[in-house]
Amino acid sequence: MSFEFLAPVSDLVAAHTNLLSDQSLGKQIKIHTSNDGIPDLSKIDLAIIGIQENRNDVNFLGEKLNFDAIRKALYELYPGNWNSNIVDLGDIKPGNEVSDTYYLVQEVLSTLLQKNIIPIIIGGSQDLVYAQYRSFDILERMVNLANVDSKFDLGNSSESITNTSFVGKIIVEQPYNLFNYSNIGYQTYFNSQEEIDLIEKLYFDAYRLGEVISDVTIVEPIMRDADIVSIDLGVMNSTSLNGTVVSPNGFDGREICAISRYAGISDKVKSFGIYEFKNFKNEETSSLLIAQIIWYFVEGVNFRSNELNIKNLKSTLHYNVPVEDEILSFYKSPMTGRWWIEIPFISSGNNKLKRHTLLPCTYSDYERACNQEIPERWYKAKRKNEV
Numbered sequence: 001m002s003f004e005f006l007a008p009v010s011d012l013v014a015a016h017t018n019l020l021s022d023q024s025l026g027k028q029i030k031i032h033t034s035n036d037g038i039p040d041l042s043k044i045d046l047a048i049i050g051i052q053e054n055r056n057d058v059n060f061l062g063e064k065l066n067f068d069a070i071r072k073a074l075y076e077l078y079p080g081n082w083n084s085n086i087v088d089l090g091d092i093k094p095g096n097e098v099s100d101t102y103y104l105v106q107e108v109l110s111t112l113l114q115k116n117i118i119p120i121i122i123g124g125s126q127d128l129v130y131a132q133y134r135s136f137d138i139l140e141r142m143v144n145l146a147n148v149d150s151k152f153d154l155g156n157s158s159e160s161i162t163n164t165s166f167v168g169k170i171i172v173e174q175p176y177n178l179f180n181y182s183n184i185g186y187q188t189y190f191n192s193q194e195e196i197d198l199i200e201k202l203y204f205d206a207y208r209l210g211e212v213i214s215d216v217t218i219v220e221p222i223m224r225d226a227d228i229v230s231i232d233l234g235v236m237n238s239t240s241l242n243g244t245v246v247s248p249n250g251f252d253g254r255e256i257c258a259i260s261r262y263a264g265i266s267d268k269v270k271s272f273g274i275y276e277f278k279n280f281k282n283e284e285t286s287s288l289l290i291a292q293i294i295w296y297f298v299e300g301v302n303f304r305s306n307e308l309n310i311k312n313l314k315s316t317l318h319y320n321v322p323v324e325d326e327i328l329s330f331y332k333s334p335m336t337g338r339w340w341i342e343i344p345f346i347s348s349g350n351n352k353l354k355r356h357t358l359l360p361c362t363y364s365d366y367e368r369a370c371n372q373e374i375p376e377r378w379y380k381a382k383r384k385n386e387v
Contacts, residue, residue: 002107002108002111003108006038006089006091007093008033009032009033009071009088017031017075024077025075025086025295029075029086030044030085030087030088031087032087032088039087044085045085045118046084046117046118046119046120046298046301047088047117047119048086048088048294049091049119049120049121050065050067050091050092051091051105052092052124053095053098055098056098056161057124057127057276058164060125063278063279065124065277065279070122070277074294076291077291079298082299082302084302086298092105101128102128102131105135113136113138113139119272120273122274122290122294123274123277125162126163126275126276127161129166129167129170129228129273130161130169133178133228135271136177136227136228136271137175137177142177142178142179143177143178143227144178144181144225144227144268145229145230146229146263147182148185148230148231148232149184149231149232149234150187150190150235150247150250151164151190152183152186152191152196153168153232154168154198155167156168157169157173163275167181179384180225180384181199181202181205182206182222182226183204183206185207185208185209185212185250186207186208203380203381205222207219207222212255213251217362219258219259220262220338221338221339221360221362223266223269224262224266225268225359226268227271228270228272229269229272230273231256231274231275231293232276233276233277233278234247234250234276235256236252236253236256237249238250240252240256241280241289253289256293257292257295258296260297261299263297264298264300264303264304265304266304267304267307274293307335307336310358311340313333316332316333317334318331319331321366321369321370328341329342330366330369332366338360339362339365339366340359341361341365341366341369341375341378343358343359343381343385359377361375365377
């Protein structure tokens, strides 16, 4: 059992929890401690895991990671009107080699996936997303990755994996299970024109920082279509997260928490990670922000609508819109008001793609179709189905 290698939550944090109010999150979460061991997972919905690995960070200087301050901040918060059962499984410590850490991360996350438990990862360097993605291999289907990041992280896939090249590795290494990659919050000056062109060529989605800040609701359909969500803390602005390498431009606390909540609300998201944690200068503020990002994700999970089979529900509204030589099929949920658009499925193609024939969209996509404009995301998804 891969869980036997997990290090318990520190005795210091466990002792701190005893001092908290009975209504606090720390008293509601089941915690892996040195005294009690790993809790029973039979009725668990969400599992918090720390991963103390950062050696493939291109700027690694030997720092050791400690998540105690984040756990203290999270445990002190009060839960919302939640039904979810949460466990804190403790930490995965660095293996002898980084590849050993990847292997253990993949094993632990695969086990959680099979148990229908959503992992909430607090990690070091973002190359760990590669192991997070590989944990889905066990499901033998295509997956979508949404990355909230100022950079695309395509890097040079022919070289060893780093926290700036893990997406390139995900794209080129077998088994090929990545259907779509969406970047949320990229900043043009941090990405080469070659990378921007490659994102376009592969029919992936990318949303600039300014685009998202001006209307954060555009994130909702992207998250609704994601299986894996990764947040690079470097996407925050330096005012919100007083770290060592943080850009003056980026999301603020409210925006990142809204994005996190959209990830939680998505019926499809099965794995959520926050990466590039460093020992920040202002530990108290940064730890509280990370705790609140986690809180909003859990809040979202508790408000899921279970609309994965929206097409088959009798109450679903269906609209056909002729555009050029296509007839676009839209579906609307009367319960949540959310929209989907159907992608033509090529039956002779890859069976792993079947679940991607319904694409989350917005009402404005429907309006544009009525005005004879084909939605860009529909076009990209259709082209990926054809390749």
